[in-house]
Amino acid sequence: MKGVILAGGTGSRLRPLTHTGPKQLVPVANKPVMEYAVEDLKDAGITEIGIILGQKGRDEIQAYFGDGSAFGVDITYIVQGEPLGLAHAVGCARDFVGDDSFVVYLGDDLMRDGITDLVAEFDSSQYAAGIGLQEVDEPSRYGVVDTDDQSSDVVGLVEKPEDPPSNLALIGIYVFTPAIFDEIEALEPSWRGELEITEAIQGLLDDGRNVQSHVVHGWWKDTGKPTDVIHANRLVLDDIETDIRGTIEAGASSTGRVEVGEDSVIEDGAVVRGPVSIGERTRIGGNAYIGPYTSIGDDSTVDNVHIESSVASGANELTADRTIVDSLIGREATITSSDGTQPSGDRFVVGRNSSLEL
Numbered sequence: 001m002k003g004v005i006l007a008g009g010t011g012s013r014l015r016p017l018t019h020t021g022p023k024q025l026v027p028v029a030n031k032p033v034m035e036y037a038v039e040d041l042k043d044a045g046i047t048e049i050g051i052i053l054g055q056k057g058r059d060e061i062q063a064y065f066g067d068g069s070a071f072g073v074d075i076t077y078i079v080q081g082e083p084l085g086l087a088h089a090v091g092c093a094r095d096f097v098g099d100d101s102f103v104v105y106l107g108d109d110l111m112r113d114g115i116t117d118l119v120a121e122f123d124s125s126q127y128a129a130g131i132g133l134q135e136v137d138e139p140s141r142y143g144v145v146d147t148d149d150q151s152s153d154v155v156g157l158v159e160k161p162e163d164p165p166s167n168l169a170l171i172g173i174y175v176f177t178p179a180i181f182d183e184i185e186a187l188e189p190s191w192r193g194e195l196e197i198t199e200a201i202q203g204l205l206d207d208g209r210n211v212q213s214h215v216v217h218g219w220w221k222d223t224g225k226p227t228d229v230i231h232a233n234r235l236v237l238d239d240i241e242t243d244i245r246g247t248i249e250a251g252a253s254s255t256g257r258v259e260v261g262e263d264s265v266i267e268d269g270a271v272v273r274g275p276v277s278i279g280e281r282t283r284i285g286g287n288a289y290i291g292p293y294t295s296i297g298d299d300s301t302v303d304n305v306h307i308e309s310s311v312a313s314g315a316n317e318l319t320a321d322r323t324i325v326d327s328l329i330g331r332e333a334t335i336t337s338s339d340g341t342q343p344s345g346d347r348f349v350v351g352r353n354s355s356l357e358l
Contacts, residue, residue, distance in 0.1 A: 001045075001046055001100060001101050001102060001103065001119060001175075002046060002048045002049070002050065002096070002097055002100050002101075002102040002103075003041040003046040003048065003049040003050070003102060003103045003105065004049070004050045004051075004052065004090065004093045004096070004097070004102050004103065004104045004105070005034065005037050005038070005041075005049060005050070005051045005052065005105050005106075005107045006052050006086065006089045006090075006104065006105070006106050006107055007024045007034060007051050007052060007053055007054070007057070007061055007107035024057065024061060024107040024108055025057070025060055025061065025064060026108075026223065026229055026313070027295065027297055027311065027313050027314070028110065028223065028229060028232045028233050028236055028295070028311070029233055029236040029237050029240065029277045029295050030259070030261070030277045030278075030279045030295050030296075030297055030298075032064065033107070033108055033110060033223050033229075033232070034061070034065075034107040034108070035071070036110050036111075037105045037106075037107055037109065038065070038068070038071050038073060039071070039114075040105065040111060040114040040115050040116075041073070041103060041105065041115070042071065042072055042073050043114050043115075043116055044103070044114065044115050044116045044118075044119040044120075045116075045119065046073075046103060046119065047072065047073045047074055048073070048074050048076075049068060049073050049074065049075050049076070050075075050076045050077075050078050050093050050096040050097070051065070051075055051076070051077050051078065051107075052078050052079075052080050052089045052090075052092055052093060053077055053078065053079050053080060054080050054081070054082075054083050055081065055082065055083075058077075058079070062077055076096055078092050078093060078096055079092075080092045083194075084189075084193070084194055084195055085189075085190070085192070085194025085195040085196055085197070086194075086195075086196070086197040087184045087187055087194075087195035087196055087197040087199070087200045088184070088194070088195040090104055090176070090180065090184060090197060090200075091181060091184040091185070091195070094178075094181045097178060097181075098178075099178060100178075101122070101124045101175060101176065101177050101178075102175070102176055103115060103118075103119060103173070103174070103175050104173070104174040104175075104176060105172075105173055106172040106173070106222075108222065108223045109171070109172050109173070109220065109221070109222055109223070110220070110221045110223060110232050110235070110236070111132075111171075111173065111216065111218065111219075111220050111221075112218035112219045112220070112235065112239075113216065113217070113218035115132070115173060117214070118130060118132055118173065118175060118214045118216075119175065121212070121214060122175045122212060122214075123212075124177050126210060126212075127153075127177075127209075127210045127211060127212040128176070128177050128179045128180070128204045128209035128210060128211060129174060129175060129176050129177065129179075129180060129201055129204055129209075129211045129212070130174065130175035130176075130211070130212040130213070130214055131145065131154060131170060131173075131174055131175075131201065131211060131212070131213055131214065132170070132171045132172070132173030132174065132214050132216055132220075133145060133168040133169060133170060133171065133213055133214065133215050133216065134168070134169055134171050134215065134216045134217075134220050135167050135168060135169075135215065136167055136168075136169040137167075139161070139164035139166065139167045139168070139169055140160060140161060140162060140164055141160060142160065142169035142170065143157060143158070143159045143160065143169065143170040143198050144157070144158050144159075144160075144161055144164045144165060144166055144167075144168060144169055144170070145157050145158075145165075145166060145168050145170065145213060146158070146165035146166060147166060147168065147213050152213050153210055153211060153212060153213060154201075154205065154211040154212070154213050155205065156202070156205065157170075157198045157201055157202050157205075159196075159198055168213070168215065170198070171216060171220045172222070173216075174197070174201075175212075179204060179209060180200055180201075180204065183200040183201075183203035183204055183207075184200050186203065187199055187200060187203075219235055221235060226328040229311060229328055230309065230310065230311060230326055230327075230328055233293065233295055233311050234293045234309065237257075237274075237275035237276070237277060237292075237293050237295070238275060240257050240259055240275055240277065241257060242257050242258055242259070242274070243259045243260070244258070244259075244260045245260060245261055245262045245264075245280075246260040246261055246262060246263060246264035246265055246266070246278070246280075246282075247260075247264070247265045247266070248260065248265075248266045249265065249266060249267050249268045249270075250268065251267075251268030251269055251286075252266045252267060252268055252269065252270045252271075252272070252284075252286075253270070253271045253272065254266060254272045254274075255272070255273055255274060256273055256274025256275055256276070256292065257274040257275045257276075258272055258274040258275070258276050258277075258278070259276070259277040259278060260278045261278060261279045261280035261281070261282065261298065262280045262281075263280055263281045264278050264279065264280055264281060264282040264283070264284075265282075265283055265284065266278070266284045267283065267284060267285055267286045268286050269285075269286030269287060270284045270285060270286050270287070270288045270289075270290070271288070271289045271290070272284065272290045273289075273290065273291050273292050273308075274292060275292060275293060276290050276291075276292065276293075276294050276295070276296075277294075277295040277296070278290075278295075278296045279295075279296060279297045279298035279299070279300065279314060280298045280299070281298055281299045282296055282297070282298060282299065282300045282301070282302070283300075283301050283302070283303075284296070284302050284303070285301070285302060285303025285304065285319075286303070287303050287304045288302045288303050288304065288305055288306075288307075289305070289306040289307070289308075290302065290307060290308070291306065291307065291308020291309065291325075292308055292309065293308065293309045293310075294307055294308050294309060294310050294311075294312075295310075295311050295312065296312045296316070297312055297313050297314025297315065297316065297331070298314045298315070299314055299315045300312060300314060300315060300316040300317070300318070301316070301317050301318070301319065302316075302318045302319070303318075303319050304319050304320070304321050305318050305319060305320055305321065305322060305323075305324060305335070306322070306323040306324065307323075307324040307325070307327075308324075308325055309325050309326050310324055310325065310326060310327040310328070310329065311327075311328050311329065312329040312333075313328075313329060313330050313331040313333075314331050314332075315331050315332045316329055316331070316332065316333055316334065316335075317334040317335070317336060318334075318335050319335070319336050320335045320336055322335070
């Protein structure tokens with residue numbers, strides 16, 4: 001079985017962070033979100049991975065993952081070009097997939113329990129596809145499946161139904177046989193101008209093929225918006241273990257589960273309350289308070305600031321005498337003090353799609 005990671009989205013809901021980099025490399029607990037997908041595929045025994053690239057972020061993604069050898073996998077890059085829908089992106093993998101079954105994983109999704117069970121349960125001799133599902137409270141907001149009461153196999157798909165046939169929503173994890181490619185070729189663009197993967201799956205059903213359902217019970221998270229990234233960071237940090245590779249000075253206070261990267265230092269007087277992840281080559285000054293559910297990226301300086309439940313992406317200078325909570329801070333952003341500067345007042349350089357609460 002092979003793996004296909006879809007990384008062609010533009011990340012419009014994560015602007016301004018994605019003006020300067022792809023959404024798939026936005027960090028969650030100091031690891032690019034797409035790295036979790038690569039790890040999940042590897043853990044499921046899938047080491048041949050195709051990454052579908054769009055127009056944005058190609059160079060950055062290829063530079064980070066390379067040929068995959070550093071991650072224990074073999075990566076092939078496939079250029080989609082203009083994003084014309086999930087089905088179009090999947091169709092671009094036809095030559096890479098060949099005659100194999102394959103997993104499709106959205107590059108900005110996170111799953112707590114991975115995909116090992118989904119892969120192990122899929123039988124290509126019985127099913128043309130398998131769909132990852134999760135029970136949701138408001139199914140009318142999602143693509144929803146109708147399942148057979150006896151077998152739990154999928155019998156129909158409905159996009160955002162007014163009267164949902166179930167509370168089982170599609171979460172963006174699929175297993176396909178090559179039969180899906182003929183269905184994709186037969187598609188016409190939807191009202192959105194895209195080729196819809198749900199219509200391709202419905203085509204399999206209409207042609208008499210079986211589609212397996214797989215209900216995911218651990219958390220699943222789409223990291224498409226800043227609040228989603230902050231929430232995903234919290235979920236991942238809930239599962240970390242203490243790992244100190246840098247230095248915690250004698251006078252520093254560190255409690256709870258804390259990760260400290262190589263060549264980083266938590267200085268005398270600093271307070272760190274886990275779960276917290278601190279990257280490499282980062283200095284936490286003696287007047288800093290790092291509260292729970294915070295990630296501080298590599299090559300950063302943090303001092304004189306109270307920060308919690310936040311993500312600092314890396315190469316940041318955070319030295320303002322302020323309290324920062326529930327915030328997503330992009331790479332190389334600085335938050336410094338204006339004390340002593342005249343005239344007094346807050347000073348900003350604020351990009352498009354930014355959000356400030358003061």
